[in-house]
Each structure stands twice: as structure tokens, then as C-alpha cells.
Amino acid sequence: xxxxxxxxxxxxxxxxxxxxxxxxxxxxxxxxxxxxxxxxxxxxxxxxxxxxxxxxxxxxxxxxxxxxxxxxxxxxxxxxxxxxxxxxxxxxxxxxxxxxxxxxxxxxxxxxxxxxxxxxxxxxxxxxxxxxxxxxxxxxxxxxxxxxxxxxxxxxxxxxxxxxxxxxxxxxxxxxxxxxxxxxxxxxxxxxxxxxxxxxxxxxxxxxxxxxxxxxxxxxxxxxxxxxxxxxxxxxxxxxxxxxxxxxxxxxxxxxxxxxxxxxxxxxxxxxxxxxxxxxxxxxxxxxxxxxxxxxxxxxxxxxxxxxxxxxxxxxxxxxxxxxxxxxxxxxxxx
Numbered sequence: 600x601x602x603x604x605x606x607x608x609x610x611x612x613x614x615x616x617x618x619x620x621x622x623x624x625x626x627x628x629x630x631x632x633x634x635x636x637x638x639x640x641x642x643x644x645x646x647x648x649x650x651x652x653x654x655x656x657x658x659x660x661x662x663x664x665x666x667x668x669x670x671x672x673x674x675x676x677x678x679x680x681x682x683x684x685x686x687x688x689x690x691x692x693x694x695x696x697x698x699x700x701x702x703x704x705x706x707x708x709x710x711x712x713x714x715x716x717x718x719x720x721x722x723x724x725x726x727x728x729x730x731x732x733x734x735x736x737x738x739x740x741x742x743x744x745x746x747x748x749x750x751x752x753x754x755x756x757x758x759x760x761x762x763x764x765x766x767x768x769x770x771x772x773x774x775x776x777x778x779x780x781x782x783x784x785x786x787x788x789x790x791x792x793x794x795x796x797x798x799x800x801x802x803x804x805x806x807x808x809x810x811x812x813x814x815x816x817x818x819x820x821x822x823x824x825x826x827x828x829x830x831x832x833x834x835x836x837x838x839x840x841x842x843x844x845x846x847x848x849x850x851x852x853x854x855x856x857x858x859x860x861x862x863x864x865x866x867x868x869x870x871x872x873x874x875x876x877x878x879x880x881x882x883x884x885x886x887x888x889x890x891x892x893x894x895x896x897x898x899x900x901x902x903x904x905x906x907x908x909x910x911x912x913x914x915x916x917x918x919x920x921x922x923x924x925x926x927x928x929x930x931x932x933x934x
Contacts, residue, residue, distance in 0.1 A: 600687050605820045605844045608688070608881075609659065612750050615687030616771075617757055618664050618679060620729050621720030624777050628761050633745070637713070637783035640704025647747060647761045653694040656744060658767060659878040661688040661846045665770035665797055665810045669918030676918030683818055683925060688844075688878050691765045693746035697739045700781075705735065709783035712738040714764050717777035723791045731775055732788035733766065742767045742877065745778065767877035768812050768848035770920075772797050799915045812848030814922040815908055817855050817882070817900035819843035821927050832929045838887045843868075843898055844879035850903035851876060857884040861895040862910055862924065868898070888931040896927040 604614045628647055635643040664685035669676055671683075679685075700712070711732040718729050737743070744765040747754060754760040759776030766773045772792065788794075798807030820842050823834035845852045851873060856865040871881030888894065899908040912923040 668921030815847035
């Protein structure tokens with residue numbers, strides 16, 4: 600998502616970030632079914648039309664890739680070279696997962712709920728579907744959706760048509776696309792995407808800490824105009840309103856600060872109205888540069904749980920969860 604798209608409360612579909620691990624599968628809605636099985640009393644198989652007939656909910660949700668900010672780490676981990684653009688906010692419409700699991704009769708001995716997508720590929724030397732699991736207490740959250748619409752229209756192929764999982768507050772890998780199977784498991788899932796991928800580790804031999812909810816982050820719309828080749832910004836001296844968005848999967852955004860000197864001094868930004876809990880929150884701050892020359896703009900967010908973005912984020916092998924403050928070099932001109 601180009602950072603100027605932060606100006607939109609809801610990200611247009613074509614600007615929302617995407618990470619597709621394998622091929623985008625071609626799915627015929629007429630032959631597709633969602634199956635629910637494993638440790639349940641009644642196995643279920645539903646057509647898309649049957650899912651659409653169930654109670655529907657629309658939630659505005661900010662979704663961020665766990666690797667957002669990876670390209671700023673040094674040495675740079677080998678994976679998608681995200682700078683800060685791997686984020687977007689959409690209106691997702693679907694039916695709550697909880698109701699379907701309750702109707703299937705989720706057994707108390709189930710320790711995880713596995714979500715399997717139709718996409719297939721090779722990763723870690725293993726042919727696999729993209730699969731992720733959640734603890735039952737997370738899967739049964741009222742906000743977790745089986746989504747079939749994005750911004751009021753059917754899911755486009757690249758965003759998971761005909762059905763995807765949406766788990767508000769969690770990093771993007773949790774939101775399995777092209778969903779075709781839900782399985783209640785008797786033991787923790789040990790597939791690649793859970794046991795190897797998306798874990799914080801310093802070297803390959805570590806078990807690592809699994810990634811879950813999004814850390815707090817604030818981003819600004821870079822002010823001024825960009826240089827074509829370098830994308831460096833130029834701003835005329837005089838009054839300027841800097842705007843942006845902030846979000847966290849750990850609590851509502853309660854504070855955003857802005858700095859015009861590389862983080863030496865900070866001022867509180869004005870916050871927009873609170874979100875419904877799952878979407879980013881707008882903010883703005885007045886800035887009036889007087890002297891021509893280079894400056895570095897920064898912003899940082901603090902959530903209701905007291906988590907604040909760090910000036911520098913610790914390095915990890917996968918380049919995950921780098922929520923260090925955004926830094927925007929700007930040249931102030933007198934013309």
C-alpha cells in the first residue's frame with residue numbers, strides 16, 4: 600500500500616497490501632465447499648450460498664504483514680523486502696466462526712483449530728497447503744469471521760475468493776485465504792507455517808517465539824512531494840499539517856507523538872475518533888519548518904496496554920515485528 604493511501608479511512612481494494620505465499624488458486628464457486636471436522640460432534644460441509652444465509656457481520660479491520668519493516672533491519676533478512684507498505688484496512692463481511700464451531704459441536708479436548716487454504720507450494724523443502732492454527736479460545740472470539748466480502752463486494756481472487764479467515768488484531772499470516780477446511784485437533788499443529796515460519800528467533804536452531812498480535816505502529820503520509828528516483832521528500836517552508844494512522848493488536852491507540860528532529864523532542868498529535876477496536880486511528884499534527892535544509896520526521900504510537908514503539912527494534916532471523924518508529928527524511932526549501 601503506498602503510504603499516501605493512509606489518507607483513506609478504508610483502503611481501496613487495489614491498494615490493500617497482499618502477500619501470496621504460493622499460486623492464487625482458480626476456484627469454481629459451484630464445486631467449492633467448506634468442511635468442518637476433527638474433534639467435533641457433527642462434521643459439516645457448506646456451500647458458499649449456505650454461508651451467506653447465516654448471520655452476517657461487517658467489521659472494519661486493519662491487517663498488517665508480520666514482516667512489515669523487514670527491509671529496514673541490518674543485516675536484512677532474506678524474505679519479502681517490505682519497507683512500511685505491508686498494511687491496509689478493509690471492511691470485511693462474513694459470518695462469525697464461533698456460531699459454526701458451536702453448531703458442529705466442538706469437543707472440549709480440542710487443543711487447536713486448524714485452518715487450511717486451497718493454495719499449495721513448497722516451503723522448507725516440503726510440499727504443503729498454507730495452514731495455520733489458533734487456540735480454541737481465540738478461534739471462538741466474537742470478532743473472528745469467515746469472510747466472503749471485502750469493501751462490500753465478493754472477495755477478489757487475490758484476497759481469498761471465495762472465503763477467507765479474518766482474525767482482527769493478529770498479524771496477516773493468521774488470516775488464511777482460499778479457506779476450504781477447518782479441523783479441530785487433539786494435539787498442536789506442527790506444520791511449517793506454525794512450527795517453522797512466523798517465529799521470532801536469532802538463529803535457525805532455536806524453537807523461537809510464535810508471532811500473534813500486531814505490535815503498535817504509527818505511520819504518516821510523507822509530506823511534500825517525492826523525487827522520482829530516490830523518493831526523497833521536498834517540503835516548502837511554512838505551515839504544514841502532517842497526518843497519519845496508528846493501530847495495535849494489543850489495545851486501542853491512546854497516544855501518537857510526532858518529532859521533527861529525528862526523535863530528540865516529541866509533541867503529542869491530535870487523535871481522531873476512536874475506532875471500533877479493530878481499525879487504525881487517524882492522527883494529525885501541525886508542523887511549521889522555517890529554515891531550509893534537511894530534517895527527519897518521526898512518529899510513534901502508544902496503546903492502551905502501555906506498549907510504545909521503540910526507536911530501534913531488535914533484529915531477528917525472519918525480520919518480523921519490526922515496529923521501530925517511522926523515519927521520513929525531508930528537505931525543506933524556501934521556494
